[in-house]
Amino acid sequence: MSAKHASRRRFLKEGAVFAGGLAVGAKTVGGQGLGSPRPGGVAAHPMAYGERSRFVQTIRTPMTMIGHIDLHGDPDGLDARTPLSELTGTITPSALHYVSSHGNQPPDIDPREHRLLVYGKVDRPLVFTLEELMRLPSVSRVHFIECIANAPRPEEKTLDEMHGMIGCSEWTGVPLSVLLNEVGVRDGARWVLSEGAEATKMGATMPLGKAMDDVLVAYGQNGEPIRPHQGFPLRLVVPGFQGKYHVKWLRRVKVVEHPYMTYWEKHSYSTRRGSMRTGPNRMSNSHVAGQGAYFMEQGPKSVITFPSGAQRLPDRGYYTIKGLAWSGSGTVRRVEVSTDGGRTWTDAKLQEPVQRIALARFTLPWTWNGGEALLMSRCTDDQDQVQPTSAEFPAFWGTSGAPHGNAIQPWRVANDGTVHNAV
Ligand SMILES: Nc1nc2c(c(=O)[nH]1)N[C@H]1C(S)=C(S)[C@@H](COP(=O)(O)O)O[C@H]1N2
Ligand SMILES: [Mo]
Numbered sequence: 001m002s003a004k005h006a007s008r009r010r011f012l013k014e015g016a017v018f019a020g021g022l023a024v025g026a027k028t029v030g031g032q033g034l035g036s037p038r039p040g041g042v043a044a045h046p047m048a049y050g051e052r053s054r055f056v057q058t059i060r061t062p063m064t065m066i067g068h069i070d071l072h073g074d075p076d077g078l079d080a081r082t083p084l085s086e087l088t089g090t091i092t093p094s095a096l097h098y099v100s101s102h103g104n105q106p107p108d109i110d111p112r113e114h115r116l117l118v119y120g121k122v123d124r125p126l127v128f129t130l131e132e133l134m135r136l137p138s139v140s141r142v143h144f145i146e147c148i149a150n151a152p153r154p155e156e157k158t159l160d161e162m163h164g165m166i167g168c169s170e171w172t173g174v175p176l177s178v179l180l181n182e183v184g185v186r187d188g189a190r191w192v193l194s195e196g197a198e199a200t201k202m203g204a205t206m207p208l209g210k211a212m213d214d215v216l217v218a219y220g221q222n223g224e225p226i227r228p229h230q231g232f233p234l235r236l237v238v239p240g241f242q243g244k245y246h247v248k249w250l251r252r253v254k255v256v257e258h259p260y261m262t263y264w265e266k267h268s269y270s271t272r273r274g275s276m277r278t279g280p281n282r283m284s285n286s287h288v289a290g291q292g293a294y295f296m297e298q299g300p301k302s303v304i305t306f307p308s309g310a311q312r313l314p315d316r317g318y319y320t321i322k323g324l325a326w327s328g329s330g331t332v333r334r335v336e337v338s339t340d341g342g343r344t345w346t347d348a349k350l351q352e353p354v355q356r357i358a359l360a361r362f363t364l365p366w367t368w369n370g371g372e373a374l375l376m377s378r379c380t381d382d383q384d385q386v387q388p389t390s391a392e393f394p395a396f397w398g399t400s401g402a403p404h405g406n407a408i409q410p411w412r413v414a415n416d417g418t419v420h421n422a423v
Helices: 008-015 130-135 158-161 178-183 208-213 263-268 393-397
Strands: 060-065 078-083 115-120 126-129 139-146 166-175 189-194 203-207 218-220 235-237 249-258 300-306 316-326 332-338 360-368 371-379 411-413 420-423
Touching: 115 178, 126 130, 126 178, 130 218, 130 300, 139 218, 139 235, 166 178, 178 208, 178 218, 178 249, 203 208, 203 263, 300 332, 300 371, 316 332, 316 371, 316 420, 332 360
Parallel strands: 115 249
Antiparallel strands: 060 078, 115 126, 139 166, 166 218, 189 203, 189 249, 218 235, 300 316, 316 360, 332 371, 371 411, 411 420
């Protein structure tokens, strides 16, 4: 394809990849080491696919409850939390990325058979194989995905229990806008409904403006194909929007006029309360026939990962307070830390590079004098939004409900060095 033909609308026509608009019959998927499933697993010898040291035992913890809420009839613990308190840096290893699948095992999808249908209020519906998607120009971006269930709660002890439903990966894929331009969105279309391939076909509806902005149809996670629990072979990445929008095992994208209220959107991911903080991406302003409105963009948030709940400082003396900060609205600009319960604040050091809608790592040197201390962190993003305390939380959101659990998380260090949840 020559440069003069590189306009978005021309990719498919000039590439002649998808003759007739309906693409079928791809036999191979190039470049990603995908092939027939191996019955005995992958590794023929120990170096074929690397393993951790046997001394490293960090695992994600299966989850059956969130606070007092029973999880979607999920007694087997099909969901799991990221061990946030044990990770370094800002990227979540794919094998430790939290899992929220509403009681479903990942469907066992053969990537050679998988299809993505883009249809609805469009000029020319299209079906894509994975190979066809991979032949389009790709982008790679680092973004967090966080479940709306992540929130400070008095009844929990640890960071992971309260905030372990977040992960941050480098996602690779095709901008959804490329596919939407290709099918030709018709006048009057305002929403995009997406659907997964699992038995219960989870769906989510986002505004067309977001779909055309920065959403990815992703097939890569941290340099290799997306893991089954994260949506193999395809998932949406909807930067900054709460978890449910990032539909896994993506098989359908439908352009529609009105938002749908799918089963899980109605059950867990919408509100009937009207007076919430709005903004183009904050909350859906068009209620679906009185059924409620969606929460969309996550606010500015940070947590101290060390010292955090259930950890223990062995001795008085020098420590580095470490933590993570993020915002669904943009880039973290500043993180302040308090060791005296919010009376005084000190700027923490942000690790470069700080990326948009991604986890940022902060550190602050601290000498613990052996007395009681109340640790807090506060994030400010490039939209000048400041992470609220739990007292400021209702004013921040215009509701006391739970659109995003971004209230400041306090940790109390006791005289004996033990660390406690101080919500
Ligand atoms: N198909 C499908 N997509 C889904 C879900 C699901 O159950 N099915 N769960 C959603 C929710 S609520 C969250 S928080 C994220 C979790 O992504 P992860 O499991 O990769 O961490 O996926 C979203 N996408
Ligand atoms: Mo979620």
